[in-house]
Amino acid sequence: MSEYQTFEHDVLVIGAGGAGLRAAIEASAAGVSVGLVCKSLLGKAHTVMAEGGMAAAMANVDDRDNWKVHFSDTMRGGQYVNNWRMAELHAKEAPDRVRELEAWGAVFDRTKDGKILQRNFGGHRYPRLAHVGDRTGLELIRTLQDHGIHQGIEVYMEVTVIALLKDGERVVGAFAYEREHGRFRIFKAKAVILATGGIGRAYKITSNSWEGTGDGHSLAYDAGAELIDMEFIQFHPTGMVYPPSVRGILVTEGVRGEGGVLKNSEGTRFMFDDIPDNYKDQTADTPEEGWRYTQGDKNARRPPELLTRDHVARCIRREVKAGRGSPHGGVYLDIAWIKEKLPNAAEHIKKKLPSMYHQFKQLADLDITTTPMEVGPTTHYIMGGIRVDGDTQASTLPGLFAAGECAAGINGANRLGGNSLSDLLVFGKRAGEYAAKFALENNFGTFDNAQIEERARWALEAFDRESGENPFAIQNDLQEMMQDLVGIVRVEEEMQQALEGIKDLRERREKISLTGNIDFNPSWHTALDLHNLLNVSEAITLAAIERKESRGGQFRDDFPSKVAEFGKVNFIIKKGAGGQMEIRSERIPEMPEELKQIIEEMG
Amino acid sequence: MAKATFKIWRGNSEGGEFKSYDTEISEGMVVLDAVLQIQGEQAGDLACRWNCKAGKCGSCSAEINGNPKLMCMTRMNTLPVDEPITVEPMKAFPLKKDLVTDVSWNYEVKKRIKKFKPRTPDAPDGTWRMQQTDIDRVQEFRKCIECFLCQDVCHVLRDHHKHxxxxxxxxxxxxxxxxxxxxxxxxxxxxxKDDGNIGYCNITKCCTKVCPENITITDNAIIPLKERVVDEFYDPITKFLKLFRKK
Structure with a gap:
């Protein structure tokens, strides 16, 4: 066999965003050796893009807040198909995880009495998001990175994993290549944690970077692990729509948290037109009440702009379809209007939303302190992912754990803004803790070299073709197709077309030919990533077809209502014995009495 | 639609040359869009780093018409398209391939700097209290996205190679x-003073000028640090008092 450089670690973490870093820190603290593999340079992961903040019921701004309210907000936002155990642990542990970051050097914005400041966000009853202006993700990743580099973690930058190695059912390592020279690497590990983030690159309009190609989802699936809730994708309501080259780049929900309002071309605040029944009691009746809420009036209820993301995204789409959109196919997000209410509004906006000010000024020649932004929905986050145990983050395969966006459960059908950063920390920590425990209780497994040789051959075959398909063109076609056929609004017929389309694209992928050699060759990287994108696209489509109802991130034009029966199940995807993708539904376990009671009490 | 010509550096540590590419320019495009378009249509093996495409991750640093910039934040309408636009890798670091440089030295340097060591929590809830006015300056520094453009233009590193x-x-x-x-x-x-050799900086402020996050590097960070170093080690009165104290 070929000799590939081999590395050994008790725990191997794949992915170095918030969840991967937090997992690596925790595993390392348990005294085991930790390897951390990242696709890009350390500190560049998609976590840096998180803007608004991390949700934790610390009650620094409103003392009525506590974990029970956060738990019930999360379940309501997820339309009750969440893994309730994860929602419970997350709500209970998030405050400690935020304080821990402060002890590691994070510098959050402060309240007047010197505590960590918390801001309003969609679906959260009280101001709950610890934040640093609108660059909270950067603060989080940098804090973890700067703490982590002193913990003895071995970091492998610009290394991409292309297969998990198995000893029977157990996962015992990973097979990867390094980007600079395309050399293969073997990582042997007693436990492996996937923390690879999302799948946004399956869609044309997305807030995700090139890295979001569903690697962890696909690696786990290929290894035989189960995926869950793959139909639930979050289309963030406010992405930039103009100019075309920046379409999809995120505009933080923090804009609305600070008083920004959504208007159509007729100048109407259309979010007042459609308020879901289960949020009526929590939503302001008048613009005046909504404004008071954003300014901290505890007796006011939140403006409808801060309803959950799934709902806001659909309302925007409705306005555009009805011909009331902005010139470039979005709606208006107006924060400039607060000058009617506040002296020094321009300075206030720049202070509270510095990145947004900067982003629009530089990329769109637009001053958000004087002019409304044009925004529209953008693919942002996948609620679905690797099925894990709520307490340990163990997948359905021994030795394989998952945390962060690539794991699933906490968010149900729709994630609340701000719950992702706290999810990364809470479950990154848990994954690290339990993977270390697993590693201490188990030896290195063994794997046969055939697994590796087969994968190496598979990875290199495109170099042997004289002529053929361009991987970038296939990726574009997949993105266009998913956007059109499995986007915000779905119907069975179109999704069946998408399944056919995925089949064709898989065939085209087999015909890719590459130019240049193996050294830092993005067309090769794209060709390999495509395999993952096609796996997740198929999983999303299959699950979306099976869920014949509309709930959270899944909206079916042919089944526009919620169906009670579907509220009791999750859809599970697994590779069948013949290599084909299989789907089944499974009943959600009964919630314990005390949690049911909390949900009832909170209304 | 307009066309633009790009001259992009192609090569590795052994050498290379500028290669010309023509590509269509559409409204609002940034240099990174053009580079990725060239990669997608004409040069699949053109190596460049990028992630967020919104000026938040600091991956796509390069020298555009000789100016160190983030490719994702440099709009085409700020460049003259009647002549070729050059795109080259950063010069202060060894080249890996095309626009990708070996920035690992930066990661090694950071490890050598002593980590954050907080005082014992002193608020009743076991945490700390800090006033916003006391952290404004630190928050300015923490905006850094580690694009390393400041390192790229620093003459101590770029010209004198004092890494x-x-x-x-x-x-x-x-x-x-x-x-x-x-x-x-x-x-x-x-x-x-000893390991970082802060004294080598002679305050030409090139770093401040290129910072895409507009951090006032020289005035707010380096000069106050230089002052602290001077106070601690070179201030004659303190030196004298220390001498006195020892006795």
């Missing part, structure tokens, strides 16, 4: 953020 001796503006900002953190109790001044 072994000088830590560069990025890590002076990093050290300043730690030194000025209201909770931190560590002292890094001796390290800054």
């Amino acid at each position: 072994e001796e000088f830590i560069g503006p990025r890590f002076l900002v990093y050290a300043a953020a730690l030194e000025m953190h209201p909770l931190d109790t560590e002292n890094r001044l001796k390290d800054l």
